Amino acid sequence: MPQTDQPLPPATFWVLFALATGDKHGYAIMRESRKLSDGQFEMGPATLYTTIQRLVDSGWIEEVSGPEDGDPRRRYYSLAKPGKSALMGEMKRMEAVMRKSKALHLWPAEGKS
């Protein structure tokens, strides 16, 4: 079971984030995570499915039935409640870091680099 009190590994975070925007099959998760990260995060099929396997096993995501006209070879995945709370926890952690860095003037003001 992945720990919720620890920062999430990048692949776990991006898979959960991609599924937060709706149910998806593997390739759609891969594309969505690339899009959400502005191309900063890319993963191959092995990283993707190793992560999916771990998340399914721990109940963070679950398999759902896809659209009727979809490719039967593809399985669709949906964000489950524990996965959603883990994602929210990670985002809150990020937000806290941002807040602190801004308070300490470590974060550059808009327009400056």
Place this chain on the structure above:
Amino acid sequence: MNTRVYRWLVRLYPQDLRRDYGEEMVLVFGDELRDADFRGAVRAWRRAIAEFFRLALPAWLSTAEVRVPAITLALLLGYVGGMISVDALRQGRDAVTYFHTLQDAVLLPLFFTPYISLLAVWACRGRKPISLDLNEKGPASCSNCAI
């Protein structure tokens, strides 16, 4: 063709991942190649190979069936390599010229021991993995071979 090569690579991943997601991994890799231009395809292959070394190889090497001959092979190659280097240095020759004249019949049988080890471990396939933990209770050998 490309997905056929990748399918072969998938066969080297841990069995549970291969069984549950192997087909989808090939499918996704095919999708990636289909949607990518030449540079994108190169990137996809580079990622696939990096993933193989990061995910499949450690899992594969962690199985006792592979670990035993891998360690044996590494030790023997290290030993033979060390012997050759020391001997070559002693004779004041570089390794390349030394290899041309290497006729040492004593060292040659050493090269066969990893294969014997591999054969023995292959005979243990499908049985309880051989434990390298000396503190573990129970026999550290399998029933049908001498390891």
